[in-house]
Amino acid sequence: MKILVTGATGLVGSALLPRLRRQGHEVLSLTRRSDAGPGTVIWDPERGSFDASACAGCDAVVHLAGENVAGGRWTDARMERIRSSRVDGTRLLIEGLDRAGIRPRIWVGASAIGAYGDRGDEVLDEDSARGTGYLADVCRAWEAASDPVLAWGARRVLLRIGVVLDRREGALAKMLLPFRLGLGGRIGDGRQFWAWITTRDLVRIIERALTDDGLSGVVNAVGPNPADNRTFTKALGSALGRPTLFPLPAFVARAALGRMAEPLLLSSTRVVPKRLLEAGFAFEDPDLVAALTRLVRGEDG
Numbered sequence: 001m002k003i004l005v006t007g008a009t010g011l012v013g014s015a016l017l018p019r020l021r022r023q024g025h026e027v028l029s030l031t032r033r034s035d036a037g038p039g040t041v042i043w044d045p046e047r048g049s050f051d052a053s054a055c056a057g058c059d060a061v062v063h064l065a066g067e068n069v070a071g072g073r074w075t076d077a078r079m080e081r082i083r084s085s086r087v088d089g090t091r092l093l094i095e096g097l098d099r100a101g102i103r104p105r106i107w108v109g110a111s112a113i114g115a116y117g118d119r120g121d122e123v124l125d126e127d128s129a130r131g132t133g134y135l136a137d138v139c140r141a142w143e144a145a146s147d148p149v150l151a152w153g154a155r156r157v158l159l160r161i162g163v164v165l166d167r168r169e170g171a172l173a174k175m176l177l178p179f180r181l182g183l184g185g186r187i188g189d190g191r192q193f194w195a196w197i198t199t200r201d202l203v204r205i206i207e208r209a210l211t212d213d214g215l216s217g218v219v220n221a222v223g224p225n226p227a228d229n230r231t232f233t234k235a236l237g238s239a240l241g242r243p244t245l246f247p248l249p250a251f252v253a254r255a256a257l258g259r260m261a262e263p264l265l266l267s268s269t270r271v272v273p274k275r276l277l278e279a280g281f282a283f284e285d286p287d288l289v290a291a292l293t294r295l296v297r298g299e300d301g
């Protein structure tokens with residue numbers, strides 16, 4: 001297939017591209033970076049500029065682009081960038097392709113488990129109701145922004161991605177230093193669930209979404225064993241062989257991180273991958289301790 005990937009320079013995209021190319025797909029990367037080399041197309045979503053002519057012949061789109069949600073304190077301006085980079089960016093991409101007469105038959109769009117909001121112990125699958133709050137609202141608008149591809153007759157998969165565990169970047173990478181120093185501990189009361197996924201399983205899920213005609217609609221891209229923060233903390237401590245005696249009280253997290261503390265660290269989202277399991281997807285990293293042990297040893301993805 002010829003596949004257009006947005007956000008290809010990010011954590012997930014940089015692991016996805018080599019795998020897709022190894023499998024013989026032709027991959028075009030859509031980026032804002034002007035220093036991009038061959039196989040890339042430039043766009044400027046903030047200015048609303050996207051010339052789709054170089055994307056002719058694309059069979060599929062993997063749309064990952066969006067302002068990093070954990071990339072800095074949530075000022076009003078940053079929250080607006082998080083929203084508009086996803087919602088307006090998706091519209092720009094689809095309108096640009098449509099104007100150029102390019103209507104890929106497969107659309108794989110990133111979304112996030114933030115769509116479910118803060119739900120305590122409730123086990124959430126793809127049939128569960130959406131949640132409320134800022135991230136849930138962003139996810140709703142982000143998912144809806146790709147509705148026009150349905151009019152093309154495209155098969156659309158919306159991946160509600162969980163916390164991506166990777167030693168290079170993201171949540172785990174940020175936790176490694178304090179935990180290695182023996183300064184790690186649970187966050188808040190530690191009862192909040194995190195639905196996690198390793199990069200290598202997420203990349204396999206994206207590939208499956210591209211190639212399995214039976215998959216469409218919302219698909220939770222999370223591992224089968226979401227863990228509460230106490231369990232996660234113990235698992236990371238044991239993977240590193242370090243004690244985890246220093247809890248981070250919720251009020252300290254709120255003071256240090258402001259508005260992002262609640263949705264990113266303290267809220268509970270116990271999401272399970274019902275559709276993937278029904279489809280017979282076999283996770284390479286179903287077990288948290290084994291996955292963390294593998295990752296902290298420096299194995300990629």
Ligand SMILES: NC(=O)c1ccc[n+]([C@@H]2O[C@H](COP(=O)([O-])OP(=O)(O)OC[C@H]3O[C@@H](n4cnc5c(N)ncnc54)[C@H](OP(=O)(O)O)[C@@H]3O)[C@@H](O)[C@H]2O)c1
Nearest residue numbers: 007009010011012031032064065066067068085112161164
């Ligand atoms: N990582 C996670 O834990 C996680 C969890 C749930 C959902 N997700 C979602 O999955 C997708 C991929 O995640 P990721 O971790 O790979 O993200 P990432 O590392 O932050 O990369 C996203 C890419 O999007 C592009 N981008 C950044 N800011 C942008 C903006 N303002 N406008 C347009 N494009 C922008 C960048 O590519 P260029 O610089 O090349 O343009 C960047 O490399 C994201 O949409 C994310 O929200 C991730």
